[in-house]
Amino acid sequence: MNAFLSGTQVILSLELRQRVRGTAWYVLLGIFVVLVAIVTILLSIALTGFGVMGSGDAGGNIYSAIIYFVLLLGTLVAPALSGNAINGDRDAGTLATTQVTLVTTGQIVVGKFLAAWITALAFLAASVPFLIYAWLVGGLSVTSIVVSIVVLAIELGIVAAIGVGLSGIITRPLISIVATYLAVATLSVGTLIAFSLGGFAVQSTVVSTSSYGMTYSDSGEPLGCSPATTSTYETPRFDYLWGILVANPYVVLADAVPTSYDQAGNPQDLFGYIKYGVRTAQVTPDLTVEYDECTEGVGGYMDQGPTAQETIDSTVPGWFVGLAIQTLLGAGALVGAWARTRTPAGKLPTGSRIA
Template sequence: MHRLRTIIGIELRQRVRSVGWYVLLGVFAVILIGLLGLSFAAFSLTTGGSEWFFSLVIMLVLLLTLLVSPTLSGSAVNGDRDAATLAPVQVTLATTGEIVLGKFLAAWISGLAFLVVAAPFLVIATIAGELNPAAIVTSLGILVIEVGVVAAIGVGLSAVIARPIFSVASTYLLVAALTLGTLIAFGLGGAALRTEATTVSRDVDWTAVPPGCDPSAPVRSSDCPSYDDLPCVESTTVYEQPRFDRVWWLLAANPFVILADATPPTYVGGNPTDLFTQFASGVRLAQLPPEEPTTYDGCARSAQWYADEYPSVQERVEGTTPSWFVGLLVQLILAGALLAWGVARTRTPAKRLPPGTRIA
């Protein structure tokens, strides 16, 4: 623990002495101030928008952290190797595992520093959001874990790849694959696996209305039928529709989906009241296979028919499967595998190193 603490201290002191570190924190704070002002201005125009405020701020903090964290961890090992500062540490009593683990924990702590900068904004969002305390605690916990996952990916790739610029780029690409890549694969996969669907519709035959006749008018002539007297016609439409229920699992490892799906949902009148629930409901509804055939009866105008035919989002989500723990497990396995691979590549004496690798 003493050696590990020493390595973490060295890493953090190097970052504290860097001017770029404070520039990043300052830019991060300025962006949050702008987003805070715009969010207050936007939600002040709507009623019931305060519940969305906290979830929006948390999502934005996660986005900014994912954009910044690779620069803090993507060159942790190979950057020291290029600067000839890794070899002096390797000849001490510190083991290879302690060196890589210490750099990972230092990168994680550095990423959490951005959450410290965001803490005042999160406090304001918590006060304004009026959210369930369980949602606040869960979302913050997932946010901390996601910062650690990105830090582990960056440190692992920095130990596996010889050049710092390539390891940082690879970290960004892997983070992009988890965020945008899963979303693109979900959209393209669902569109590619489309199947034939049928819609049977019944609607009023408006061609039976005489010219100049208004069926909804309270006073009508004898030759002007009422709305209830108009005949109904049935039509059948055959078309192809995407099958997102077959590829929804691609979104399980998306950091934003994990954050939204792990947070306890909140509904009012069966509809989502925050961004977490909106995201999670969208992914859960993608699990539902399409109805075959789909029916629409425009001639049935009772309120009970509409209630039975169009259930609320909460009613449709009930019975679907949460996926956040599976996606989080996939991320942890990926991060752990990269760290283990990085330890194996950093271990000395090395049997084989890439050409041009600096030792000391």
Template structure:
């Protein structure tokens, strides 16, 4: 593979996009959306502790969302669009190989997608300097975002080389992106419900039948005329119910781009309560929590010792719960990379000349 020929193909693709007015319109609309988000964010939680972390993560998520919406239109017709315009065949008769043509178009689509990140950089700098953010959060989120832009570009270019018609290849790219984003969420929810299991719930509560009127067993101990809780006795009841098994299907979310971005970013927690302080940590906490299987027997003890001594029960903080789970972002990235590389290899094979078989009506030159 010649770097000179590859650079020439990339330059041609980028110059074609730079001449398009629609390209600058999209970037302008994206900048306006970020300005509105900046104003609304600082107006809503500029004085709130942790607001800057939320603003940064929201901007990154918005950039990823817009890239997922725009990139298929830029890369989904990279190869078959040139074939329809009769500009692919002249390039194929040059010294440029089929691999260089397809890879060059992929790199150009990747660079075009990164233009949205460049537009967002001033807003990210504002969020960064507005508060004390963890540098690892900034670096890791930006790196994952750059990789996700490349994955989407590879999927679009690969499908544009496989599918003959530009309209169908763009639609196929959108469907595949929808499967990775919305489809994984649907599969996660429906799969957990389909694989539900039976859970036994044991409830222990005070015998309120012997309690005089006006007395509260959960109120202050020693109220005049009211018996102490330990004299009421406890009544135990058992019930059965179905609970979803999210722990059996949580891996489906591993390939979701938003989950990968959130799970790969170092989490930030409140020092006092251990709760997530940004959108990344909140999403990662939800996904990690799904890994924990439900208890076969759930006990609700309302007449336990802690009520009698007025001491609250102890629970694990979200930070402690996440510490006992497994990160999945690298598995999701690997699955996306296999999909993107597989489509690219298939697309190169479909574009290679001379072709033994072409779809009916395919334009060659």
């Protein structure tokens, strides 16, 4: 075990030194800090304009927006930093030189994965001052802070694992980088598209029976109602397909973070609102709708329904399933990279160099 860790540390050290050797990396971090600062300032101004700044919701809104912004930029940058980790060295002729040393294939793959993960975590570290600002504004719980940071770090690690894995499986660096972006896009955007299109493709018929007032009293109450009329319409069945969303990294983050509510049962941050939207998809639509104005009174059909807190409490979380799916994808990619890179190789990709 010590020998494996020692070899992994060597690869990790070499990778990190190569990544931070030039000025481009620091310029990229500087641009990221500027963007986060702009988002934080604009969000603070907007919340002040809406009268939210100074309330219990302000800190949570700013904090959740920053965390999501870090996740967004992390998923945009991590594929470029990890998608050519192995095949880039193969093209440069340095991978073969490394393979003839005492370092094993597993140490190479794991070391490059850890280096890519640490590089992605640098964006999270750069956002710490702004997260502290959100905490000082107020409205944040320690549990929400810890859970969100841990889940965000894991998500960045999964993206790094997918990138490094595909760089070992695919021969050409450009193709592996594009494939990593496609994998991230499938999880982030593809799940939303599949959920939306699938929900509208699978529909059920709703039978609506209505009876409206024909004569009214001076106070506006109906004195006599029309005969009941029945109509039908189609409604999408998102409750059949909500499981697709659990693989989305943004949904996983929102669903994992404990939700804080105001007195009306509404979420106090972006995490809570996204969680509420996803959990609402689990609710089975009512396929039989009845409204009798004479019985329910004018406006009786305007049922407010359950609060966001009631909806979240009555549905089931799915973040751990999504995290497990993503972890399996990342681990599978790393195993594939190990199998493709191990030596002695029975079959080499075209153009591979032999030390």
